[in-house]
Amino acid sequence: MLFCAEEGVAFEKVDVDLLAGAHLSEKFKQINPCSFVPVLEDGDLRLTESSAILKYLADKYESKTYPRDLKRRAKIHEAMDWLNTSLYRVMGYSFIYPQLYAHHRHEPEEANRATIAWGRERTRQYLELLDQHWLGNRPFLCGDELTLADFFGAPIVGQLDLVQAGLAPLPNVARWMSNMRELKTWNAVHAMHDGYAASLRDGQFVPLWDERSGHEAR
Numbered sequence: 001m002l003f004c005a006e007e008g009v010a011f012e013k014v015d016v017d018l019l020a021g022a023h024l025s026e027k028f029k030q031i032n033p034c035s036f037v038p039v040l041e042d043g044d045l046r047l048t049e050s051s052a053i054l055k056y057l058a059d060k061y062e063s064k065t066y067p068r069d070l071k072r073r074a075k076i077h078e079a080m081d082w083l084n085t086s087l088y089r090v091m092g093y094s095f096i097y098p099q100l101y102a103h104h105r106h107e108p109e110e111a112n113r114a115t116i117a118w119g120r121e122r123t124r125q126y127l128e129l130l131d132q133h134w135l136g137n138r139p140f141l142c143g144d145e146l147t148l149a150d151f152f153g154a155p156i157v158g159q160l161d162l163v164q165a166g167l168a169p170l171p172n173v174a175r176w177m178s179n180m181r182e183l184k185t186w187n188a189v190h191a192m193h194d195g196y197a198a199s200l201r202d203g204q205f206v207p208l209w210d211e212r213s214g215h216e217a218r
């Protein structure tokens with residue numbers, strides 16, 4: 001949605017109420033048997049997997065953020081693959097989601113706590129890699145220019161808002177996220193996310209950082 005908003009790609013949005021389990025319904029499984037959003041429908045094309053959808057749209061609309069040069073593209077794919085298969089897997093499915101969503105909780109409660117403790121350690125390691133290796137002192141994930149990898153990665157990292165985990169111990173990630181949050185459509189695209197985060201304000205979550213690190217900073 002952020003990519004489409006920034007690049008002026010018009011689309012019709014169909015909400016799927018994950019909290020009500022709409023993605024698990026037979027009706028939705030006809031559309032995506034894997035029960036995940038997002039799904040793109042473009043004429044006779046039905047496409048799942050967020051990374052594949054972004055690449056398709058960027059190619060279709062010849063976005064500058066997805067240069068055709070073979071080696072630059074390879075680096076964009078590398079960052080997107082790492083974000084999707086490493087950072088997002090542990091941060092989403094082993095740290096954030098088991099704290100938020102009933103259908104991602106492990107049973108018994110002790111197993112859930114252990115999953116979150118494991119996910120917390122791994123999330124910290126991966127966020128430190130994002131800070132020091134993937135970003136370093138570069139403005140964006142693949143260098144000086146905003147690319148598709150930033151569109152993919154920043155909303156993933158933004159999910160830390162939901163469990164009130166800040167970025168204070170990660171100066172490069174904090175700087176990058178603050179630049180991404182300056183994109184002209186960021187706030188509009190994230191209105192629902194921000195409302196959800198606000199509704200969780202009184203929740204008790206496992207702190208990602210030790211108290212001293214100051215987990216308040218966004």
Ligand SMILES: N[C@@H](CCC(=O)N[C@@H](CS)C(=O)NCC(=O)O)C(=O)O
Binds near residue numbers: 038050
């Ligand atoms: N590999 C899929 C994963 C997508 C994914 O995890 N989507 C989440 C929402 S962000 C979802 O649909 N979750 C369903 C659930 O939590 O059961 C992709 O990249 O599109």
